[in-house]
Amino acid sequence: MKEIITIVFRLTVTCLLAATVMGLCFILTSNAKKYNEHAKEQKVMYELLGYKGDVKVPDSVAIHEVYRYVISGNDKQSIGYLLPQGHGEHEGFLFVNIDLNGKMIESKPVELSEADSFEAESRDAAVQNTVGAAFSIRFADRIIVVTDDGTRIAYLIGGKFQGFKTFVNVMLAVDPDFTMVGFEVLEHEEDPGLGAEIEQDYFKNQFKGKPFEAIKSIDVVKAPIPSDYLAALNGKVSEEEVLAFREKYKSRAIYALTGATISTRAVANGVKGIVTKFAYRINVLDKVLQEQQLAVSF
Amino acid sequence: MANDKSSMQLISRGILSENPIFKLALSMCPAVGISTTVMNGFMLGVAVLFVQVFSSVTISIFKNVIHPRIRIPTYTLTIATWVTVIDLVLAAYMPEAYAKMGIFVKLIVAFAIITMRLEMFACKESINDSFWDGVGMGLGFMVGMMAIGFVRELLGSGMILGIDVLGFKPLLFFILPCAGFFVVALMMAFFNWIEIFYKRTKGLK
Structure with a gap:
């Protein structure tokens, strides 16, 4: 004892x-x-x-950060967006609350300075103040809208999905038609030599230029990459040829990494999930903004 | 330095006569899984070297206060602590190195070689000897991993350190995880054969 x-x-x-x-x-x-x-x-x-x-x-390129919150209370959930209305001297934020059917519940200005909006704590507090104490808020994700001289040129979407071992944290770039511009792996713990190859250019470049239709039904094929395509993916041929290959392969399946099919599938499905959900959300948000004639900076 | 000879002996023992991979046959999971390229082998070797040295020294310092019944949990905790500390420090102060090393450091916690060296050596010997034993074992592991990586990278993708030397891919099979077993086994046999041959010519045994 x-x-x-x-x-x-x-x-x-x-x-x-x-x-x-x-x-x-x-x-x-x-x-x-x-x-x-x-x-x-x-x-x-x-x-x-x-x-x-x-x-x-260039100076004409501006970045607008949109924060998405899940608002719950009274047994109901809705989605709240914190939208920037301007930058610099015209800074200001608008909070738009949209229910799950895509109807706007309310829109309110938020008292928040731009510098404070980058800090999770002060941003959460401002959103909490806006929705009132009866509702609980949870930060969901951040969308970055990139504009060039007022017209949208791209969206940057952060996201996480389950990889082979733990979460894979990525950032995707899509253009306004949701065609893939590219993606980058920010953090992962896949096995070196196998799943860790998802970091390599030749793998990531396979996603480049894939249109939204192809992303929605993206598939993985277990086959070695043809050597001429591999050279193009590694950027070893001229710019025009790379574009020609991108056009040729744009609707085809992703070639699985040798010995890491699960990691490849995880990335392909993760990218598909992130892009399709994002496309739905941004369409709903745009519709609401247009119907309600709300002015935002993008 | 009084310990000069013994420290050299400890290091060479880790690399040659008691090589963790080819002689002790420990930590075979990474040897089979990760060693697809020379660079991967080197990275994991560096990570193991640091964790092994820090853990060995820590256990050697506290060897008298560790209760014998709970020594294994203590070793695991020590290794886990060092892995976490190295991971955090690299991420904070050396982001460039962390981008390359991060995934290798996180793999380490359950490596048999580190626990085994703590059990067999560090919990009995002095701090100084434990340090050199850790260095030797870490280097031995690194050399083993790099040797396997060399064979697999050359035969699997025709490259050395990412540079195309053959111009073609001889056997894709060598990159696949199963080939790790074959390469490790064949190299183990090869090194044993050299050792036996060497001893015979020297007239030992």
């Missing part, structure tokens, strides 16, 4: 010690880690839009 108590006590102390070390380390590094993740996200955003390396982003 005495030994059991000693063992329990020692094991508890060991666990507590380990937890303390890990906790301290987490506290000390969390700020720097968040900053790095944010910096990476910014970089990925611009790279997806085609502003790589030294290419400067």
